[in-house]
Amino acid sequence: MSAAAPPLSHRKAPKWLPYLLVSPTLVIVLVFTAWPTVQAVYMSFFRQYLNFAKFRTPTFIGLHNYRELFTSPDFLQVLKNTAIYVAGTVPASIVLAFLFALLVNRAVKGIGLARLGFFYPTILPMVSAATIWMFFFTPDYGLFNSLLETLGYHGPENWLGNPHLALLAVMIVAIWKNAGYLMIFYLAGLQNLPEDVFEAASLDGASWWTQLWKIAFPLLRRTTLFVSTIAIIDAFQVVDHIFVMTQGGPSGASTVLLYYLWQVRFEDQNVGLASALTVVLIVIMLAITITNFVLSEREGA
Amino acid sequence: MMSLKQRVFSLAVLLLVLGLALAACGSKATSTPAPAATQAPAATEAPAATAAPKPVTIEVYYPVAVDAPIAKILNGYIADFEKANPNITVKPVFSGGYGDVKTTIQTTIEGGGKPPVLAVMLAADLYDLVNAGYVVPLDDFIKAMPNGSAYINDFFPAFMANSRYDGKIWSIPFQRSVVALYYNADLFQQEGIQPPNSWQALAEAAQKLTIPNKRWGIEWPSGWPYWLFQPLAIGSGQNIVKSPTEVVFNDPKVIAAVQYYIDLSHKYQAMPEGVQKNWGNAPADFAKGAAAMIVHSSGSLSGILSQAKFKVGVMAVPGKAPGTYATVTGGGNFYMLKGATPEQQQAAWKFIEFITQPKYAADFSIQTGYIATRKSAYDTDAMKAYIAKVPQAGQLKDMLQYAGAELSCMNLGKVRNIFHKYLQAAYNGQMTPEEAMQKAQQEADKALEMFK
Numbered sequence: 001m002s003a004a005a006p007p008l009s010h011r012k013a014p015k016w017l018p019y020l021l022v023s024p025t026l027v028i029v030l031v032f033t034a035w036p037t038v039q040a041v042y043m044s045f046f047r048q049y050l051n052f053a054k055f056r057t058p059t060f061i062g063l064h065n066y067r068e069l070f071t072s073p074d075f076l077q078v079l080k081n082t083a084i085y086v087a088g089t090v091p092a093s094i095v096l097a098f099l100f101a102l103l104v105n106r107a108v109k110g111i112g113l114a115r116l117g118f119f120y121p122t123i124l125p126m127v128s129a130a131t132i133w134m135f136f137f138t139p140d141y142g143l144f145n146s147l148l149e150t151l152g153y154h155g156p157e158n159w160l161g162n163p164h165l166a167l168l169a170v171m172i173v174a175i176w177k178n179a180g181y182l183m184i185f186y187l188a189g190l191q192n193l194p195e196d197v198f199e200a201a202s203l204d205g206a207s208w209w210t211q212l213w214k215i216a217f218p219l220l221r222r223t224t225l226f227v228s229t230i231a232i233i234d235a236f237q238v239v240d241h242i243f244v245m246t247q248g249g250p251s252g253a254s255t256v257l258l259y260y261l262w263q264v265r266f267e268d269q270n271v272g273l274a275s276a277l278t279v280v281l282i283v284i285m286l287a288i289t290i291t292n293f294v295l296s297e298r299e300g301a
Numbered sequence: 302m303m304s305l306k307q308r309v310f311s312l313a314v315l316l317l318v319l320g321l322a323l324a325a326c327g328s329k330a331t332s333t334p335a336p337a338a339t340q341a342p343a344a345t346e347a348p349a350a351t352a353a354p355k356p357v358t359i360e361v362y363y364p365v366a367v368d369a370p371i372a373k374i375l376n377g378y379i380a381d382f383e384k385a386n387p388n389i390t391v392k393p394v395f396s397g398g399y400g401d402v403k404t405t406i407q408t409t410i411e412g413g414g415k416p417p418v419l420a421v422m423l424a425a426d427l428y429d430l431v432n433a434g435y436v437v438p439l440d441d442f443i444k445a446m447p448n449g450s451a452y453i454n455d456f457f458p459a460f461m462a463n464s465r466y467d468g469k470i471w472s473i474p475f476q477r478s479v480v481a482l483y484y485n486a487d488l489f490q491q492e493g494i495q496p497p498n499s500w501q502a503l504a505e506a507a508q509k510l511t512i513p514n515k516r517w518g519i520e521w522p523s524g525w526p527y528w529l530f531q532p533l534a535i536g537s538g539q540n541i542v543k544s545p546t547e548v549v550f551n552d553p554k555v556i557a558a559v560q561y562y563i564d565l566s567h568k569y570q571a572m573p574e575g576v577q578k579n580w581g582n583a584p585a586d587f588a589k590g591a592a593a594m595i596v597h598s599s600g601s602l603s604g605i606l607s608q609a610k611f612k613v614g615v616m617a618v619p620g621k622a623p624g625t626y627a628t629v630t631g632g633g634n635f636y637m638l639k640g641a642t643p644e645q646q647q648a649a650w651k652f653i654e655f656i657t658q659p660k661y662a663a664d665f666s667i668q669t670g671y672i673a674t675r676k677s678a679y680d681t682d683a684m685k686a687y688i689a690k691v692p693q694a695g696q697l698k699d700m701l702q703y704a705g706a707e708l709s710c711m712n713l714g715k716v717r718n719i720f721h722k723y724l725q726a727a728y729n730g731q732m733t734p735e736e737a738m739q740k741a742q743q744e745a746d747k748a749l750e751m752f753k
Contacts, residue, residue: 049712050407050411050433051428051429051432051433051711051712051713051714052432052433052711052712052752053432053434054751055751056433056434074722134578134581135582137578138579138582139573139577139578139579140514140573140591141591158573158574158575158576158577158578159578160524160578161523161524161575161576161577161578161729162575162576162729163725163726163729163731245578246524246578247524247525249524249525249576249721249722249725250524250575250576250725250726250728250729251721251722251723251725251726251729251731252722263714263718266400266404266407266714267714267715267717267718268712268714268715268718269407269429269433269714270715
């Protein structure tokens with residue numbers, strides 16, 4: 001409305017007005033994001049245990065918490081697990097999401113049902129999904145083992161108790177859960193693509209594969225960027241299924257950063273170390289967000 | 302195009318909406334659960350003229366993620382209590398598991414909010430809760446009773462083991478269980494096997510009852526392993542906890558217990574290999590005959606009895622030496638939290654007294670499968686009739702004589718995680734039992750060092 005307003009009345013609007021308008025958002029961001037961040041950074045230099053009177057009052061200990069973290073084999077294992085988890089779940093869910101979107105982006109009878117099928121895992125709460133999958137992964141008669149057996153593989157059976165398979169198992173659940181959700185964005189993207197481009201390409205004799213790879217995919221680059229950002233954030237933030245399926249075990253084999261943070265804060269009640277962990281998590285997320293932002297700016301130019 | 306007046310108006314509306322939204326956010330963020338609820342809302346109901354006691358409201362937190370329809374049963378008891386004490390309103394809050402209740406209370410107190418007056422939390426959490434200053438001692442209430450020491454002495458001593466600290470009593474047993482060995486008595490009879498009375502006998506029975514790819518001799522869950530492991534350590538002659546600041550992981554007897562668990566799979570091929578993530582499935586496996594024996598919570602008895610089509614035997618876990626047995630207690634107690642008014646605390650104690658009466662202790666046990674916490678509960682007619690029908694319930698109670706203390710110490714979360722990490726590493730063959738338990742001891746000692 002301001003664009004069309006005459007310049008005179010425009011000048012009359014008080015200077016503080018824009019600030020007032022953004023102030024609610026600003027206050028919320030300050031109170032719920034910025035302040036806790038500052039507090040976490042500050043507390044990470046202190047020793048404070050809530051489960052013992054002697055250490056309830058914070059004592060300044062400099063960088064000790066960080067030293068403790070980076071010399072702890074547990075934490076290094078957690079970092080490694082997190083890297084594997086993110087690198088394993090994010091690309092896989094994105095590729096699957098794109099394939100699902102291609103599959104259901106057609107005007108065929110009953111396609112709604114297929115879309116629902118792919119999207120259904122998203123509606124299910126993660127805890128319920130994890131509970132169902134626990135039965136899939138059950139040794140001896142679980143669905144997963146039965147399936148592998150029909151394929152002629154009498155292989156490792158004890159998915160959640162095996163230190164080499166537990167992380168993979170929780171990753172499979174995350175991929176299954178996320179792919180359908182991310183599919184929605186690709187589906188929306190695909191349906192917004194200009195049809196004449198594809199028509200022209202068809203007339204020029206471009207194959208389906210060329211059309212997909214040389215036209216659709218590049219045009220969906222923005223969508224991919226968005227999808228990858230939320231997929232990465234999700235990978236760091238959603239650990240509900242780990243609580244249900246493995247409790248981070250066996251022997252910490254499926255413990256990822258946020259789960260570890262929960263353990264340190266709420267089981268060990270070690271506020272200082274938990275704050276240092278929070279700072280590490282924030283730094284990692286910030287690095288990823290900035291990289292993503294820089295990439296998107298470059299592509300936008 | 303809008304006039305200036307219209308614009309100012311729409312701006313005002315916009316601001317109002319934003320302001321309301323913000324206010325809503327703000328109040329949501331600051332109102333940690335209880336504060337408003339704990340102020341007696343029924344103040345107007347009491348006729349001011351009579352000398353009736355002032356109305357009091359108390360909030361009670363219960364974990365519901367346990368093996369019984371807790372909410373329904375407790376609501377019934379609360380109704381009875383309110384009828385007997387018309388001035389007291391009990392507001393139960395049913396939430397998640399034990400961990401969720403503890404976390405909720407923790408965040409409420411640390412956020413400056415008002416915690417509930419009562420909560421059912423793990424008996425083993427005693428030290429963390431007391432050291433954090435979340436709970437109040439109950440001695441004054443007990444002393445004020447006409448028969449306080451008789452009341453306390455009526456609870457099974459094994460259940461009171463995790464209630465005393467620093468010369469005071471901090472919690473009252475409520476939903477308590479033990480680890481039990483369930484066996485398929487029909488199969489035992491068929492194969493001519495006696496209920497095992499030693500490690501050796503248990504292993505041989507399990508081996509004999511195993512049919513490859515069809516039936517395991519025994520299932521012994523180890524996804525969250527310390528609790529079900531403890532009967533092995535105790536049966537070997539050395540419990541893993543000695544004092545609030547001392548744990549015993551590297552004793553040769555404890556190491557032998559770890560080795561025995563591994564032997565059941567490797568030497569006798571009678572148990573699934575490695576860490577068994579089957580806490581939820583084991584009772585069902587047992588009931589449908591896919592496992593001849595399982596080691597599980599006594600709380601699973603009613604579920605198993607309702608499914609199994611054979612005679613179910615229960616017993617304590619056999620010890621290493623012939624004729625010895627072992628088990629360990631578990632479950633939750635009533636704790637009273639800091640920050641309530643004296644009236645609320647009195648009301649809360651009344652509620653504890655009420656709900657731990659032999660009559661209710663017996664009923665709770667019959668309905669849930671938990672072991673009744675008081676000896677006198679077993680003298681009630683209801684309990685006698687129940688045990689006549691379900692003798693296993695009486696056998697579970699008799700196992701209390703073999704019970705050792707559940708792992709409970711300072712810095713429990715950390716110490717328990719250390720033990721789990723290395724115990725599972727040993728179960729999965731990533732370390733020898735000796736190596737794993739030595740490392741567990743080292744790390745646990747470090748975690749307990751500063752709490753001494």
